[in-house]
Amino acid sequence: MGLLRRTLASPPMHRLTSPRTPDEYLEYLHPMWTLEAVRARVIDVTPETGSASTVRLRPNKAWSGFMPGQHVEFGVEVDGTRRVRVFSVSSSAAGNDKTFTVSVKAHPDGFVSQHLHQQLLKPGSVVYLSKAKGDFVLPSALPERITLISGGSGITPVMSMLRTLTDDGHQGTINFIHYARSRADEMFSSELDELATKPGVTMTRIYTREPALDAPLRGRFALAHLELIGIDPRTSPTWVCGPAGLIATVRDTFAELGASDNLTAEYFKVPSVDLDAADATGTLSFEASSIEAENSGATILEQAEAAGLKPAFGCRMGVCNTCAVKKLNGAVRHVISGEICANTDETIKPCVQIPVGNVSVEL
Amino acid sequence: MSLFNRKKPAPIEPLSASNHNLAPEPLVALDDPDRKSTIGLEYMTYEQLDEFGAELDAVRQRVLDDLGQEDADYIRRVIRLHRAFDVLGRVLVFCVFWWPAVALGVAFLGLSKILENMEIGHNVMHGQYDWMNDPLVEGARYEWDNVAPAEDWKHGHNYIHHTYTNVIGMDRDIGYNMFRIDEDQPWYPSHRFNLPLAFLLMLLFEWGVMYHGVELDEYLGGRMSKEEFTARRKRAMRKVARQVLKDYVLFPVIALVAIAPFTTWWAPVIVLGANVIANIIRNIWTFLIIFCGHFPAGAETFREEDAQNESRGQWYLRQLLGSANISGSKPFHVLSGNLSHQIEHHLFPDIPARRYREVSEDVKLLVEKYGLRYNTGRLSKQLASVAKKLALLGKKPDDPYLIGNSPESKALRRAKREARAEANELISA
Incomplete structure (x- = not known):
C-alpha cells in the first residue's frame, strides 16, 4: 500500500472524518478511489453459451487478489437499488494481470445474472464487490x-x-x-x-x-x-x-x-423462490444465530422471538425501523400491503413481513 | 420535568418484557381490550376512519412502488453537496490571515452540518433509503455528525415519538421534559422559565438531544433498568468524546502545527471558535425547525385513554392532527430535511423525504374530503405561535388539576397508578 493510501486509511484520519469514514469522502472525488470498499469497472461482457456470460473486471486498489476457487459478492445498481449475488472467479490467478473475470449462468429468476447476460451491464460501469472469499481452494503445497x-x-x-x-x-x-x-x-x-x-x-x-x-x-x-x-x-x-x-x-x-x-x-446454490407458496410453508433460517424454524406463518419478528431470539424491535407496526435487518434470500410478504419482495440481500422490517416459503435472515 | 423538580421518583410498574409479543403495549387498554379508541370521532365515523387509513396506505404504496434511480441520485447529490461544504468549510477556516475566508468557512461548515443532520442523517436513520441496499445509506448502520448517538436517538425518535406522537405522558418529545407546551401538560414551577430555557436549548440543541436520549428521567422514574441506563450513558460519552475530539481538539491542533508557525499563534483559537460557531448555527436551525413541527397553535395532543386500541386510520389521523408544516422555498425544504412537511413525514416516516411535496397534494385532498385541519404557515408565523405558547403556558394555571405538584394532581396520579396495577393483576391472573 502506498504512503498516501496508508495515511488516508490511518486511525487519525478516521478520527478527523468521524462519524464518516475516509472512503465516504473519497468516493465522491472518484468512485474508484475507495480504501476499503472493493469496487471494479466492467471491461467487457462476453457471452459464453446461450445462457452464460463472462464479465472481465478491473478492480480498484482495495481488492487484494483471489485464490482460484474463491467467490466474490457482486453488486450492481439497477433503478437505484443495489442487487447482490455471489459469483465465482473464473480467471487464472497466475501472472500479473490487473483484471479478473467472473462467469455467470443466467438463472431464469436471477435478476443480476439476467442483467449481465442481456448485456445491460455496460463496459465502464462500476460494480460493488467484496474481497474474494471461500475455502474451496487448492492447498499451497500442491498434490501430485x-x-x-x-x-x-x-x-x-x-x-x-x-x-x-x-x-x-x-x-x-x-x-x-x-x-x-x-x-x-x-x-x-x-x-x-x-x-x-x-x-x-x-x-x-x-x-x-x-x-x-x-x-x-x-x-x-x-x-x-x-x-x-x-x-x-x-x-x-x-x-x-x-x-x-x-x-x-x-x-x-x-x-x-x-x-x-x-x-x-x-x-452452487441458486435460491429457489416460490412466490405462490402458502404462507406457512418452508423454513425460516436465522443465519447469525444458526437456528432454523418451521415457518409458522407469523411475522418474522414473532417467529424469531418464538425461536428464543431477542431481536431489537420498536413500534411493531412498520413505522420506526428499529427492527430493520438484512434478508439474505427468499421471499417475504408485507402484512399490510401484501407486497412481495424476493431480492437477495435486502433490508426488511421483520415486524411487518411474513416469510413466503424458505427465507433466511441475518438474525 | 426532571431538570428541576421531582425530587422523589414516583414508583411506577416497570413494563413487562416477557409478553412483549403484542401490539405496542401501552396503546392497548389494559382494563378493556375491546374498547374502541375515540380519536377522530368528531371528524368521521369508524367506517370512514378505516377508509381514511386505507386511502393513506394506498398513497404510501404508490410512492414505494415508484422509488428508483431518481431518488437514489437525489440523496447522493445531497451527500455530495454535504461533502463539498464540509471539506471547503474545513479548508477555509484555516485561512486565518483573511477573515472573509474564515467567515465563509464557518457558514459552509454550518451548512454542511445542517445538511448532514437533517436531509441526510435524520432521513437515512428513518430507513427512508434502505430500499437502495447501499450500506452507506442504511438506517441501521448510519451514525450522524451530532453528539447524540444514533442508536438512542432512533429509539426515542423513530419509535417513541413517531409511534406515540403527541400522546401526553407517552411522547417524550412534547416539551422535551423541559417545557410546558400543551395545556394538558401539568404545570411545574420550572415552567416559569419556559422562554429563557428554550433560548438556551436553542444554542445547545445537540447536547439537549443527547441528554434526552440518555433518558435519565426514565431511569429515575423506575421505568428503565440500571444496565440499560448505564449502556445509554456509555454510548453517549463515547459519541461525545469522538465529536469533541474531532471539532474541538484535532482540527485546532492541526492549525497549531500546520498554520500557526507561518501565520499567527492564535490560529488554533480561530479554528476552534469557527467549529463552535458552526455547531451553534446547526443547533439554532434544527431547534427552529423541530419546535415548529409539533408545537405551533392548532397542533393537537391526545390523552392516552383516547389513543388506546386505535385503528390504523386513527393512528394516521393522530399524526396528521398533531403535526404542523412550514411553507417555504425549495432550498428551505432541503435545509429543513423536508421536515417542513412534518405532517407528511409523520404519516409516512419511511418514504424518502423528497417525496413529501408530491404526497402533500394527496393529503390535502383527504383533508378536504373529511373536513380536517391542515396546519401550515410561514416559519415566522409558526415560530411566533410557539413563542407565544411557551410564554402563556409558563404562567401558573388556576385549575389545581393542571398544577403538577398540587394535592389534587397527586391524588389523580395515585388513582391512575392503582387502576393500572389492578388491571395488570387481572391480566396476569
Whole structure:
C-alpha cells in the first residue's frame, strides 16, 4: 500500500472524518478511489453459451487478489437499488494481470445474472464487490495428482483452478471431469479443447443429454467414470463443484471408498423462490444465530422471538425501523400491503413481513 | 420535568418484557381490550376512519412502488453537496490571515452540518433509503455528525415519538421534559422559565438531544433498568468524546502545527471558535425547525385513554392532527430535511423525504374530503405561535388539576397508578 493510501486509511484520519469514514469522502472525488470498499469497472461482457456470460473486471486498489476457487459478492445498481449475488472467479490467478473475470449462468429468476447476460451491464460501469472469499481452494503445497469435477455452471471455480495450474506450469497430473447437458450448453468449450492438449492434463467432458457418438463415458457421474479414466479417489485429492445432486453422488462414492478426507466440495446454490407458496410453508433460517424454524406463518419478528431470539424491535407496526435487518434470500410478504419482495440481500422490517416459503435472515 | 423538580421518583410498574409479543403495549387498554379508541370521532365515523387509513396506505404504496434511480441520485447529490461544504468549510477556516475566508468557512461548515443532520442523517436513520441496499445509506448502520448517538436517538425518535406522537405522558418529545407546551401538560414551577430555557436549548440543541436520549428521567422514574441506563450513558460519552475530539481538539491542533508557525499563534483559537460557531448555527436551525413541527397553535395532543386500541386510520389521523408544516422555498425544504412537511413525514416516516411535496397534494385532498385541519404557515408565523405558547403556558394555571405538584394532581396520579396495577393483576391472573 502506498504512503498516501496508508495515511488516508490511518486511525487519525478516521478520527478527523468521524462519524464518516475516509472512503465516504473519497468516493465522491472518484468512485474508484475507495480504501476499503472493493469496487471494479466492467471491461467487457462476453457471452459464453446461450445462457452464460463472462464479465472481465478491473478492480480498484482495495481488492487484494483471489485464490482460484474463491467467490466474490457482486453488486450492481439497477433503478437505484443495489442487487447482490455471489459469483465465482473464473480467471487464472497466475501472472500479473490487473483484471479478473467472473462467469455467470443466467438463472431464469436471477435478476443480476439476467442483467449481465442481456448485456445491460455496460463496459465502464462500476460494480460493488467484496474481497474474494471461500475455502474451496487448492492447498499451497500442491498434490501430485489433482482431480477437478464439475457439473453445469459449477465449472467456474474449477476452471479458475485449471487455468492457474496450467499457467503456472504445474508438473503433476490434473484430471478435469466436466458434466454438461450438451456441447452447446458447455461454457469455455474452445478453451477446454485447447487445454486438453497441455501435458499432464486429462480432460473428460460428458454431455449428459446429447453425448458424442464415440463418447466412452455417458450419463451422470458414477464410480465407473473414475475407474475408466483411471482415477483412484483414495490417492487423488478431488475438488467438486456443481448442483446438489452431483455433489451428493460424489460424496457418497468417496465415503464408500473411505476417501472422504480427499474430497472438497462447493454447492452452487441458486435460491429457489416460490412466490405462490402458502404462507406457512418452508423454513425460516436465522443465519447469525444458526437456528432454523418451521415457518409458522407469523411475522418474522414473532417467529424469531418464538425461536428464543431477542431481536431489537420498536413500534411493531412498520413505522420506526428499529427492527430493520438484512434478508439474505427468499421471499417475504408485507402484512399490510401484501407486497412481495424476493431480492437477495435486502433490508426488511421483520415486524411487518411474513416469510413466503424458505427465507433466511441475518438474525 | 426532571431538570428541576421531582425530587422523589414516583414508583411506577416497570413494563413487562416477557409478553412483549403484542401490539405496542401501552396503546392497548389494559382494563378493556375491546374498547374502541375515540380519536377522530368528531371528524368521521369508524367506517370512514378505516377508509381514511386505507386511502393513506394506498398513497404510501404508490410512492414505494415508484422509488428508483431518481431518488437514489437525489440523496447522493445531497451527500455530495454535504461533502463539498464540509471539506471547503474545513479548508477555509484555516485561512486565518483573511477573515472573509474564515467567515465563509464557518457558514459552509454550518451548512454542511445542517445538511448532514437533517436531509441526510435524520432521513437515512428513518430507513427512508434502505430500499437502495447501499450500506452507506442504511438506517441501521448510519451514525450522524451530532453528539447524540444514533442508536438512542432512533429509539426515542423513530419509535417513541413517531409511534406515540403527541400522546401526553407517552411522547417524550412534547416539551422535551423541559417545557410546558400543551395545556394538558401539568404545570411545574420550572415552567416559569419556559422562554429563557428554550433560548438556551436553542444554542445547545445537540447536547439537549443527547441528554434526552440518555433518558435519565426514565431511569429515575423506575421505568428503565440500571444496565440499560448505564449502556445509554456509555454510548453517549463515547459519541461525545469522538465529536469533541474531532471539532474541538484535532482540527485546532492541526492549525497549531500546520498554520500557526507561518501565520499567527492564535490560529488554533480561530479554528476552534469557527467549529463552535458552526455547531451553534446547526443547533439554532434544527431547534427552529423541530419546535415548529409539533408545537405551533392548532397542533393537537391526545390523552392516552383516547389513543388506546386505535385503528390504523386513527393512528394516521393522530399524526396528521398533531403535526404542523412550514411553507417555504425549495432550498428551505432541503435545509429543513423536508421536515417542513412534518405532517407528511409523520404519516409516512419511511418514504424518502423528497417525496413529501408530491404526497402533500394527496393529503390535502383527504383533508378536504373529511373536513380536517391542515396546519401550515410561514416559519415566522409558526415560530411566533410557539413563542407565544411557551410564554402563556409558563404562567401558573388556576385549575389545581393542571398544577403538577398540587394535592389534587397527586391524588389523580395515585388513582391512575392503582387502576393500572389492578388491571395488570387481572391480566396476569
